[in-house]
Amino acid sequence: MVFVSIxxxxxxxxxxxxxxxxxxxELHLCPEAAALAKxxxxxxxxxxxxxxxxxxxxAAKLAIQGYLKISK
Incomplete structure:
Protein backbone atom coordinates (compact mmCIF):
# COMPACT_ATOMS: atom_id res chain seq x y z
CA MET A 1 0.00 0.00 0.00
CA VAL A 2 1.29 3.43 -0.97
CA PHE A 3 1.04 6.24 1.58
CA VAL A 4 1.21 10.02 1.25
CA SER A 5 2.72 12.01 4.11
CA ILE A 6 1.19 15.14 5.54
CA GLU A 26 -13.64 34.77 -2.14
CA LEU A 27 -10.02 33.67 -2.83
CA HIS A 28 -11.04 30.35 -4.38
CA LEU A 29 -8.26 27.78 -4.45
CA CYS A 30 -7.29 26.22 -7.76
CA PRO A 31 -8.87 22.78 -8.34
CA GLU A 32 -5.69 20.88 -7.42
CA ALA A 33 -5.14 22.69 -4.11
CA ALA A 34 -8.84 22.45 -3.28
CA ALA A 35 -8.81 18.69 -3.89
CA LEU A 36 -5.91 18.26 -1.46
CA ALA A 37 -7.25 20.62 1.21
CA LYS A 38 -9.89 18.21 2.58
CA ALA A 59 -9.06 14.65 -8.00
CA ALA A 60 -6.78 14.48 -4.95
CA LYS A 61 -4.91 11.47 -6.39
CA LEU A 62 -4.28 13.31 -9.65
CA ALA A 63 -3.14 16.46 -7.83
CA ILE A 64 -0.70 14.66 -5.53
CA GLN A 65 0.59 12.41 -8.32
CA GLY A 66 1.14 15.46 -10.54
CA TYR A 67 3.08 17.17 -7.78
CA LEU A 68 5.15 14.11 -6.90
CA LYS A 69 6.03 13.55 -10.55
CA ILE A 70 7.59 17.00 -10.94
CA SER A 71 9.07 17.27 -7.44
CA LYS A 72 11.20 14.12 -7.54
Whole structure:
Protein backbone atom coordinates (compact mmCIF):
# COMPACT_ATOMS: atom_id res chain seq x y z
CA MET A 1 0.00 0.00 0.00
CA VAL A 2 1.29 3.43 -0.97
CA PHE A 3 1.04 6.24 1.58
CA VAL A 4 1.21 10.02 1.25
CA SER A 5 2.72 12.01 4.11
CA ILE A 6 1.19 15.14 5.54
CA UNK A 7 4.39 16.95 4.54
CA UNK A 8 3.91 15.90 0.91
CA UNK A 9 0.28 17.04 0.98
CA UNK A 10 1.25 20.41 2.41
CA UNK A 11 4.05 20.84 -0.14
CA UNK A 12 1.70 19.87 -2.98
CA UNK A 13 -0.93 22.38 -1.82
CA UNK A 14 1.73 25.10 -1.69
CA UNK A 15 3.06 24.11 -5.11
CA UNK A 16 -0.38 24.23 -6.75
CA UNK A 17 -1.17 27.52 -5.01
CA UNK A 18 2.06 28.91 -6.46
CA UNK A 19 1.17 27.69 -9.93
CA UNK A 20 -2.36 29.09 -9.77
CA UNK A 21 -2.88 31.57 -6.92
CA UNK A 22 -6.27 32.03 -5.30
CA UNK A 23 -8.48 34.49 -7.15
CA UNK A 24 -11.55 36.62 -6.64
CA UNK A 25 -12.91 38.23 -3.52
CA GLU A 26 -13.64 34.77 -2.14
CA LEU A 27 -10.02 33.67 -2.83
CA HIS A 28 -11.04 30.35 -4.38
CA LEU A 29 -8.26 27.78 -4.45
CA CYS A 30 -7.29 26.22 -7.76
CA PRO A 31 -8.87 22.78 -8.34
CA GLU A 32 -5.69 20.88 -7.42
CA ALA A 33 -5.14 22.69 -4.11
CA ALA A 34 -8.84 22.45 -3.28
CA ALA A 35 -8.81 18.69 -3.89
CA LEU A 36 -5.91 18.26 -1.46
CA ALA A 37 -7.25 20.62 1.21
CA LYS A 38 -9.89 18.21 2.58
CA UNK A 39 -7.59 15.21 3.17
CA UNK A 40 -4.97 17.59 4.58
CA UNK A 41 -7.46 19.09 7.05
CA UNK A 42 -8.71 15.64 8.06
CA UNK A 43 -5.15 14.50 8.73
CA UNK A 44 -4.55 17.52 10.96
CA UNK A 45 -7.76 16.94 12.94
CA UNK A 46 -7.02 13.22 13.30
CA UNK A 47 -3.35 13.75 14.10
CA UNK A 48 -2.35 11.48 11.20
CA UNK A 49 1.10 11.70 9.64
CA UNK A 50 0.25 9.76 6.49
CA UNK A 51 -2.76 8.54 4.55
CA UNK A 52 -3.14 5.62 2.14
CA UNK A 53 -3.25 6.83 -1.45
CA UNK A 54 -6.28 4.66 -2.17
CA UNK A 55 -8.52 6.62 0.26
CA UNK A 56 -8.02 9.85 -1.71
CA UNK A 57 -10.66 10.76 -4.25
CA UNK A 58 -9.71 10.89 -7.93
CA ALA A 59 -9.06 14.65 -8.00
CA ALA A 60 -6.78 14.48 -4.95
CA LYS A 61 -4.91 11.47 -6.39
CA LEU A 62 -4.28 13.31 -9.65
CA ALA A 63 -3.14 16.46 -7.83
CA ILE A 64 -0.70 14.66 -5.53
CA GLN A 65 0.59 12.41 -8.32
CA GLY A 66 1.14 15.46 -10.54
CA TYR A 67 3.08 17.17 -7.78
CA LEU A 68 5.15 14.11 -6.90
CA LYS A 69 6.03 13.55 -10.55
CA ILE A 70 7.59 17.00 -10.94
CA SER A 71 9.07 17.27 -7.44
CA LYS A 72 11.20 14.12 -7.54
Missing amino acids: QDLEAAINYWRGQSPAVGE PYALMIVQGAQRVPMDVLDE
